[in-house]
Amino acid sequence: MPGIIGGLPDAVLQLAYLVAGVLFIQGLRDMTHPRTATRGNAISSLGMFFAVVITVLWFEILSPYLLAAGLLVGGAIGAWLAVRVETTEMPQLVGLFNGFGGGASALVAGAELIDTASVLGTGSSLPLGLTSTAAIAGIIGAVTFWGSLVAAGKLHGVVGDSPVSQTTGHVLKVVFLAAAILGGLFLVVQPEQFGNSPLASWIPSYWFLIAAASILGVFLVVPIGGADMPVVIALLNSYSGLAAATTGFVLDNTVLIIAGTLVGASGLILTLIMCESMNRSLTNVLFGGLGTDADTSDMADIYEGNITETSPEEVVMLLETARRVVLVPGYGMAVGQAQHAVAELAELLEANDVEVEFGIHPVAGRMPGHMNALLAEADVPYDKMRELEEVNPTFSRTDVVIVTGANDVVNPSANTDESSPIAGMPVLNVTEAQSVIVNKRSLSPGFSGIPNPLFAKDNTSMLFGDAKESMQALVNEYKERTS
Amino acid sequence: MSFVQNLTLFVLSAFVGYEIITKIPTNLHTPLMSGANAISGITLLGSVVVAGSGATELATVLGFLAVVMATINVVGGYLVSHFMLDQFSSRGQN
Numbered sequence: 001m002p003g004i005i006g007g008l009p010d011a012v013l014q015l016a017y018l019v020a021g022v023l024f025i026q027g028l029r030d031m032t033h034p035r036t037a038t039r040g041n042a043i044s045s046l047g048m049f050f051a052v053v054i055t056v057l058w059f060e061i062l063s064p065y066l067l068a069a070g071l072l073v074g075g076a077i078g079a080w081l082a083v084r085v086e087t088t089e090m091p092q093l094v095g096l097f098n099g100f101g102g103g104a105s106a107l108v109a110g111a112e113l114i115d116t117a118s119v120l121g122t123g124s125s126l127p128l129g130l131t132s133t134a135a136i137a138g139i140i141g142a143v144t145f146w147g148s149l150v151a152a153g154k155l156h157g158v159v160g161d162s163p164v165s166q167t168t169g170h171v172l173k174v175v176f177l178a179a180a181i182l183g184g185l186f187l188v189v190q191p192e193q194f195g196n197s198p199l200a201s202w203i204p205s206y207w208f209l210i211a212a213a214s215i216l217g218v219f220l221v222v223p224i225g226g227a228d229m230p231v232v233i234a235l236l237n238s239y240s241g242l243a244a245a246t247t248g249f250v251l252d253n254t255v256l257i258i259a260g261t262l263v264g265a266s267g268l269i270l271t272l273i274m275c276e277s278m279n280r281s282l283t284n285v286l287f288g289g290l291g292t293d294a295d296t297s298d299m300a301d302i303y304e305g306n307i308t309e310t311s312p313e314e315v316v317m318l319l320e321t322a323r324r325v326v327l328v329p330g331y332g333m334a335v336g337q338a339q340h341a342v343a344e345l346a347e348l349l350e351a352n353d354v355e356v357e358f359g360i361h362p363v364a365g366r367m368p369g370h371m372n373a374l375l376a377e378a379d380v381p382y383d384k385m386r387e388l389e390e391v392n393p394t395f396s397r398t399d400v401v402i403v404t405g406a407n408d409v410v411n412p413s414a415n416t417d418e419s420s421p422i423a424g425m426p427v428l429n430v431t432e433a434q435s436v437i438v439n440k441r442s443l444s445p446g447f448s449g450i451p452n453p454l455f456a457k458d459n460t461s462m463l464f465g466d467a468k469e470s471m472q473a474l475v476n477e478y479k480e481r482t483s
Numbered sequence: 484m485s486f487v488q489n490l491t492l493f494v495l496s497a498f499v500g501y502e503i504i505t506k507i508p509t510n511l512h513t514p515l516m517s518g519a520n521a522i523s524g525i526t527l528l529g530s531v532v533v534a535g536s537g538a539t540e541l542a543t544v545l546g547f548l549a550v551v552m553a554t555i556n557v558v559g560g561y562l563v564s565h566f567m568l569d570q571f572s573s574r575g576q577n
Contacts, residue, residue, distance in 0.1 A: 031507050031511055040518075041514070048527075048557055055528045066543070066547055067550060070547050070551045074552065078556070078559030079562055097524075098520050104524070104529075104552040105549075107530070108526060108530050108533050108545075111541075111542040114545070115533065115542045118542075237523070244523050245493060251532060252489070260525060261496035263519045266516075267519065269505060270504075362509060369513035373513040
């Protein structure tokens with residue numbers, strides 16, 4: 001029994017899906033410029049609304065109330081989370097949403113298997129196309145769900161580091177991946193020994209597969225450190241898209257394939273950009289991990305007697321004579337919620353005819369574009385935010401660079417020391433500027449666990465303290481001196 | 484539709500996605516990600532179909548859960564993107 005408009009030819013539904021697909025693509029095209037991006041997001045959501053409405057009207061819905069309840073509950077939770085989120089909590093929220101998308105895909109594939117089995121009746125085998133795509137959707141979906149939950153938990157600080165050693169972790173990953181694939185194979189082959197009852201023949205293998213993939217998802221993400229999270233978040237984003245696309249294969253649904261693939265491509269490209277910005281392969285980020293044993297004697301050698309400490313007063317004196325200032329934010333700015341103070345400082349400097357720009361490293365923060373989003377929240381115009389390649393040639397004609405809450409992304413040993421774990425990683429060459437102010441809580445190493453020779457350079461001074469307090473101190477001092 | 488037709492769609496979409504996404508500036512990567520995230524909630528369509536067809540009780544329950552999860556993803560993702568993009572455009576013109 002078809003739905004309200006389901007009496008129309010199938011081509012109508014397919015055309016409606018085509019329209020939705022076009023809206024998604026146009027929405028993404030508008031995202032290529034900040035001026036049109038808001039419109040793009042609206043167009044894309046219109047595509048989604050259209051696709052959902054058409055689907056609901058088209059198909060026979062036995063329980064419209066149940067469906068409406070699901071939409072209402074989900075919509076309310078999503079809206080509530082989106083409205084109350086702080087910009088600093090954005091990475092974990094994006095991760096969490098992502099996980100729900102993947103989880104939904106895995107559930108849909110399972111439900112479709114059950115439905116098809118009950119329709120076909122006892123003893124008949126399920127079509128190969130259905131079982132194979134359901135197996136893939138189940139594995140990707142479950143890995144995405146649990147991986148995203150762990151990533152969000154780590155970003156939120158409620159999930160700690162891996163309880164098992166790296167080698168044990170690798171073994172467990174291989175074991176559970178093999179188990180998940182085995183479950184998938186059983187699902188596809190549907191061997192006789194599982195009996196002829198449709199329940200026995202495939203349900204255990206699908207749920208077995210889901211369980212194994214879930215554990216795999218947890219073990220994949222748990223050992224990955226905080227600074228590698230931009231890669232993980234982007235990769236999981238890609239997975240949730242691929243899970244949706246595979247579900248599209250399961251259900252023979254064109255718009256699912258189009259939209260899922262677009263997301264898969266988007267996540268994958270972001271992942272590769274992040275990896276390139278660290279000069280590491282994806283394999284290394286996911287399975288390698290940087291050596292985190294800081295060589296403390298080495299550190300003392302470099303820092304001993306070479307550290308110049310400075311005060312807000314001295315920094316402001318430097319700023320008064322500066323004509324060009326570059327601000328380099330890092331994760332510390334996000335943690336300290338210092339973006340408003342940083343933006344205010346930039347505004348004050350500009351009011352005094354100082355040229356101000358922001359130098360943003362692609363992997364600064366915990367998700368792609370994290371610093372840009374924070375600064376935009378603090379009303380910094382986007383044309384002031386410069387990418388690594390744009391800002392690097394300008395440091396030689398910059399008077400003052402203020403680094404706040406960043407470490408590894410400004411470490412010169414990436415260029416000079418071939419034995420360094422971050423050798424070859426593109427960094428912001430701030431030492432080329434006249435003077436560099438580094439605002440940090442202490443001399444402790446960044447995520448890479450290595451000392452930063454930048455701190456010991458002659459033209460570097462350390463402004464120790466919390467990012468927000470230090471930046472606010474600079475703002476207050478600057479106001480006093482210039483008013 | 485045949486598997487091959489679906490595959491064709493998949494491959495072509497991948498190329499379109501690659502062409503567009505590589506043109507998106509770093510500035511917009513966070514809103515892009517949460518927007519793309521919302522799009523991946525398209526799996527909601529699948530859940531609507533499955534929850535609706537309701538041939539068995541178990542499938543209906545799973546479908547219902549899937550509808551809730553996918554809707555959180557869609558609504559939350561679009562809203563987060565929207566708020567973020569608003570901040571970009573409000574001061575971005577100078």
